[in-house]
Amino acid sequence: MSKEPHTNHIVSFSNQLKVWIALLLLTWLTVTIAYIDFGNLTLSIALLIAVVKSTIVLAYFMHLKFDSKILTVFLILVIVIFAVFIGLTFFDYALR
Amino acid sequence: MTENNSTASHISYLEETGGRSGIFKWILSTDHKRIGLLYLYSIATFFIVGAALGVMMRLELMNPGQQFVKPSTYNSLFTLHGVIMIFLFIIPGIPAVFGNFMLPILIGAKDVAFPRVNLLSWYLYVIGAIFALSTLVFGNGPADTGWTFYAPYSVNTETNVSMSVMAAFVLGFSSILTGLNFIVTIHRMRAPGMTWFKMPLFAWSLYATAWIQLLATPVIGITLLMIFAERLLGVGLFDPSLGGDPILYQHMFWIYSHPAVYVMVLPAMGVISEVVSTFSQRKIYGYKAIAYSSLAIAFIGYFVWGHHMFTSGMSGPARIIFSILTFLVAIPSAVKVFNWIATLYGGSINVKAPLLYALGFIFLFMIGGLTGLILGALATDVHLHDTVFVVGHFHYVMFGGTGFAFMAAIHYWFPKMYGINYNMKRATSAFWTIFFGFNVMYFPMMVVGVMGMPRRYFDYLPEFHIPNFISTIGSWILSVGLLMMIGNLIAAFRKRKKAVDNPWNGKTLEWSVNTPPTLLNFDEIPTITKGPYEYHEQ
Amino acid sequence: MFSQASNFVEGVDKAFLIISGISLVFLIGITFAMILFVVKFNKKRNPVAKNVKESRSLEIVWTVIPTLLVLVMFYYGWAGYAPMRDFPDDAIQVKATGRMWSWSFEYENGKISPTLIVPIDKAVTLNLYSPDVLHSLYIPAFRIKEDLVPGINNKMWFEAGILGEYDILCAEYCGERHSYMLSKVEVLTQEEYDAWYYKVDDNTNAAEAGLKILQVNGCVACHSLDGTRLVGPSFKGLWYSTKTVTTGVVSRQVTADEEYIKESIYNPSKDMVDTYPKVMISYKESINEEQLKQINAYLKSIEK
Amino acid sequence: MSSSISNSAITAVHQVDEHRDDGASKLGMWLFLFTELILFGGLFLVYSIYRLMNPEAFAAGSSHLDVSIGAINTIVLITSSATVAISITAIQLKRKKLAINLLLVTILAAAIFMVNKYFEWGHKFELGLFPGGDAFNVLEGGEKLFYVLYYFMTGLHGLHVIIGAALIGWVAWEVKVGKQTHDNFAFLENAGLYWHLVDLIWIFLFPLMYLIA
The missing domain is CATH 1.10.287 (Helix Hairpins)
Structure with missing residues (x-):
């Protein structure tokens, strides 16, 4: 494997x-x-x-x-995507 | 069926009962191939139910005025049609059936990483389906909100929305588990030598899809849970009379549901890549470009949900940002189309039913995608948003796209899955009927949409009559075509004409195993040295 | 070349033509290539597939060109849309109310109309208001649409350019009679408009005034005047009829008198006649006691 | 990995491979945790938007929460996270008894957390501060949203605490009967990951709910 x-x-x-x-x-x-x-x-x-x-x-x-770096990479990906959710939604609400 | 192979000792997965009998050898089996077929049968059933509901809607819309159902019944009809087709057919469709069946074989594995979780996800699917259908019997009838469950209507209406959102919630869970399983399978179970860039493109598309399933679905889960709580406990998260904001519901809904569109279409693109390559007997053109564009679509797919909300009262800058991002997501799709066409160039093209469906996909998906550009542009979207044009566009992408890819896949892999052949002539004529009926049914929707007919209309103004009438006729032709196709596949089981191991001369791994495959797919896990589409080595 | 029905038609239609024009070229070109290849490189003519070398520059070309084209499309989409969000200061302000399932339009002088009446060549801003669920005010001929979101003050504007009548439709699904939530824009000359706008309503006949109130508040969308059953009970024959209602869980008989009618308008979900759905909202905000009397007068006039 | 399909009657070729892949189960667990993170992320999104729209109301709502209960619960959860983490060290060092005791402490912490939560919620209910309650109904929209989110988020989190505690209990039993050992403790590790997630979410819930006044 x-x-x-x-x-x-x-x-x-x-x-x-x-x-x-x-x-x-x-x-x-x-x-x-x-x-x-x-x-x-x-x-x-x-x-x-x-x-x-x-x-x-x-x-x-x-x-x-201590684990494989791939898990950290994935976690960062998740955080980035969550940041996109928040960021783009704020584009609406903060600028209304 | 055992003796159609050189070594008679091979026992196909269909004969391998695992010591169980009757229905138990199906519903207790953790074999990915049996689970794939379980999904196939359940999904096909719901497709037929959903299609029947669609035909009923078209009948109601054939002429202006009330035809044969009440407005409230019609509203439940299109909601149920949407919920069934989206959550029970098109989202699980290709990954759960062909992904489950083929993915382990394509990467040289014996099964998926978590076979029991795989079976669990099918059970969740069934439970979700039962929830969705139980609204027919319990509560005040099926939801009448449309599949989008927009607040505050979904919070106020008396119909059984609670059960429908719970159904979608459970189905979301099922989808998450499938995605999770595929990601781990691809990371951990590839055969020796099966590097990332030796994986077939279908596996790539499933990988990209799995990430969307994993990271977008929880958003709809929590959103629907909030609607559920709002109805049950009156907590008012989206109801303006309690301080909530209905537009936030739309954000949450589309944060999931736009990426979900790519859950529906990415695996379809994977299927098309396989079929086009095999039937051209050519290495796929731009393998890496297609693989990367799958990931690109999956990623940019998270950025564009706002284009469903251009007229909702979203802020001006947000509308502009979402519009431009929407145009960018069109590019990887365009690149894929060019690569498929380029794959045909110089090939030795074998025009058989699977390829016809694949070419049908390319044509119809292009129309769907290009009308998507019209909807992605701000000015035209203001006019066309929430009109029947959107319905037409959506069906070109989803039915003309994913639906046709599903049919391409079933015709492509049918001999491998069952070890028998279907009648190719009938398959071809069914294709042409479906293709013709499809366009007669859905193209008039674009026309009547441009004329200004809003969607989800029970009744319409007289000027919209002719396109609606034609569309209804188209629905009959399409239905006939679908029945021809399904009938032809069922008839194959009566004739039982044995299939050879590699009827299309494909190069991916599934064509090198027994037909039908054995329980563990491979006698011995192969060591991979070549790419997936090596047609030109001799 | 473009209709002048409103000031936005040209921008929208231009974007539509440009985008669909480019799209059509691609669609036809690719489809043609696809058919050509399938015929030319058919198995019979071309038994052995050629090994075509991949070209990096071709990949770049067909990535860059669509990118440029979609940016062009975006530009025209934006250009046609930008003026829609650029509200003029001197526009006529109209409060447009959409409710399940009717429209009404309230003008600055307090005049209320079930149709939208506007003068030609004059900017009109619609301030959108919904008391119940989402609706969307859509005037296809003007190419405009904006949602009515309860709790949020959306607005839209336009300037009509051709005299006549145009459809108003509801484009956001809003329940049972969504497709019947229709109205009209009437574009009048300035003189006609002024005449309408400054005309004082004659309220001497209470029953007639009552009917008008039922119309502008959209009551007639659900309650017919001729005995037909729509969403709610018909007004015909309602006056002093006997109804079986459920209050909470208790069932009882009531007479549809002044008190009951007032209660049904101000607090509709309290005493429900069983066979009708619980969808009506309170009209306490929009119908006052004086108007109630006029409504009663009207109901009395169609007693039988 | 083809789990437990029995195929006694069949040739040796079909013998099921009882290969264990701890890496796969750990990756699977992490992927599952990602979905949980996004699930709560959706709630945090709703929270942040509504807070943006009603800053004062949220501050006012927050000021009515008892910081000391929140802080105690934070300490309880952090401690329980530590005990789970240490129990993994313990089992790796073959100190089975210690591992079990640490897991039992974790469950005890979960119980303390839930009891605190019970009193906290109970107090609010007595005051009528729940959807539909008298004190709730007179609040303005923004503050209502705060309370609704408070109940929804802490409620969902509490549900995770219960599930996590059950999971830890199961693992403790597996350690006791010797199913989890120093070289085979994937389940313990994954259950631990789940428990840390519960802690992780609380780390954000605590300041957002209790400390923004």
């Missing part, structure tokens, strides 16, 4: 715990920041943190960092 997206990479316990703590810290950060008024930026900052958190989950918990 063709290239193997399955790896037997073992993420060590300590690394998993580090990731977990990082995610908890980011959660704390996002809640704290939510009470500071950044005006229009509030939502962007919240989403930015969410993106960072999800990248960590995808890379470590979901093993994307």
Whole structure:
């Protein structure tokens, strides 16, 4: 069969715990920041943190960092297509 | 049928019962070929039902005034016709029948990656179909919204829209699973040496299609779920009286349904590539261009949904963007047509029924595509949007396109699938009847559309009479042609004239296996060294 | 060469002719090539297929030329369309209401008409309003169409160029009587238009005024005046007749008196006569108490 | 891969190949997750459009949600994601007992999440803040949309939590009976992927629903 997206990479316990703590810290950060008024930026900052958190989950918990790159490519494709959905729809609503 | 091969020990998949008897050897089998045939029989049944509904609509429209059904019945008729033809025939059509049957053989595999999921997707298809048809019996009659289920009408009407959208939801799930299966199959199960650019173009088109099925279908899933919730719980996501926006529904609907058009037509193009190459005995012209254009169509197909909404109240800039993107998606399709024509050049053309259907496809699809350009242009779309012109255009693309490709495929692969031959003369005359009837039926729709007759009309102004009348006559001719074709194929089972392994001298892998194939397709998984269309090696 | 029925006909028809002209050339050319090849390279004449070398430049040519052509098509489509979105400031403003299943047009001085009456050579802007579901105002002769979306203020405009009557159709499917949702544009001279526009309606005859209200509000699209059953009960013989209605789940007998008629107009889905579909919306916004009296007067006049 | 077609009566040529392809099942799982992402993506699209149209109403609606419940649930889900991830490490290191316990912790976390959700929804229902409720009916359009989306999105997410928890329970049982082992844990891995998806979606739902006030 063709290239193997399955790896037997073992993420060590300590690394998993580090990731977990990082995610908890980011959660704390996002809640704290939510009470500071950044005006229009509030939502962007919240989403930015969410993106960072999800990248960590995808890379470590979901093993994307260690698996075949094709999965990452596909995921990017999915995100691009979703961005197209949002972007073109906003072309309508933002410019009405 | 076993002894038609050199080695008598080959037992075809049709004889391989897996220890089951009666209907169970079908509905419990995970063999991709049996599942393909399960789909074929169910899809053909719904095609006939849908076509009958279409003929009834044409009868009602034959003359102005009420002919034989009430307006509300007519509205349910065209909705049911749309739902059946779109969700039960044309979307699953080619991938689920011929994709399931042929894809593993074409890439040198024993089956798809997830045979049980494959069977599950057929069951989902059946459940969806039962949901769709149950509206005939339960609730206040079948939905009367049109297959588009536009809000807020679909939220307000008393007919059984909830069941119909659930049907579409379940069918969407079935479609997703088929697509998922094909992608994994193509990635993981190709025979040794079967590189991406040694794959037949039908496999390429299925791959491109599978990605659309996978990434567009969930959008309609969630949209229909919202309509369902809106009807059931009154949550009002699209109902303006509750703060919602009906145009957002249209966006969501077409985000799926435009790419879905390519789910319908891409595999058809794949079939045509195979048939044109085989019957010209030529390597397909511009193999890579066709392969890439499949991917290009699939990708750009996500960008153009707004052209269904030019008169909906969408913002001006969005209309312009969507129009220009729509024109760009026409180009890969044009490239494919040129490549097919170029493949004919210099060939040794064997004019048989499958090729006739393929050439019919090219002609009718061109008309469908070119009228699509008229609809893609802003000025003309304002005039023609939601008129019968759109109905004509759509049927040229979908029936003249995908429908003809489906018929090309069944005539092309029939001997391989069943190990028997049909009567070629009758197949040819059926083709000409269908081709003639098709044009008589659908061309007048374009004319009456340009005159200004809106679609989904139960009754019409007297000036629209003549084209409607001709169109109805055409529907009879077309029906006769379809019956001739179906009758001819069924008659083949009574005559049982044995087919040889490679009746058309094709070069793709399915022609090198037994007729009909064995359970595991290959005695031994082949190692691929040549491209799929090597006709010129000697 | 192009009809002058409206100021948009030329742009639309030009785009149509150019696009279909180019398309036709391609269609005929490709079909001809296809037939030619099938005949010339038939198995009988050409038993062995030639191995034709692929040409990169040919591939490029037949990608680039269609690209240029579709851009031309896009341009003409856009050019014919752009003026439709370029609203003039001095246009006559008309509120066009489309509801299941009738049209009405309200002018700036409060005049309401079931047909659209416009003067020739004068810009008219239609402000589109729908109280129920999607409709689409379509005037084929003028080549214009725009959806009426509840909750959203769409508009369209035109300038009629030829006197006469033209069809208005509903192009967005809207339910049972979609195909009967018809009206007319009447293009009048400026004098005729003024005469119509400034004419004060004579409301001395209450029954006649009542009929007019039923017409401009589109009631007659579903309720016939002659006893025919359409979507809803006919107005003929309605006055003080006895009906069996269902309120919620309770069935009871009522007399169609003033109170019941008012209730049926303001709150139609409350007391339903079983055999009719629940499709009517409330007309509280558009019919006042005074007008109710006139409607009653009319209903009384066609009692039997 | 032709699964379990029995063909005892037939020649050896037809012997079913019991080939295991973990890569294929993982790819399949990912493709399925993509459809889930797009499914929720459709809801996020609706959310973002309606938020664009009604920014104040959405902020007002959001301010009525309890940030602490949302934050606790976020922590619960992140922790449960971590336990699933660690259980894979555990099984790879042949520490079966630990793997099972971690999976049980995950299920417990799912239960805590759902109980929190139950109280949160229950409180809203008491106030009449549900479609058709008294307090809901007097809201203006935009705020109604916010609540509808809140129920729809968290409801659909909650459904995924339940399905995910069931899946994890099944996997835990398979680990216990030895069907998932240190060199054959594809199902555990795929169920884990599904569970992380549930977490992933919540990571976005939390700020969009609770923190935009």
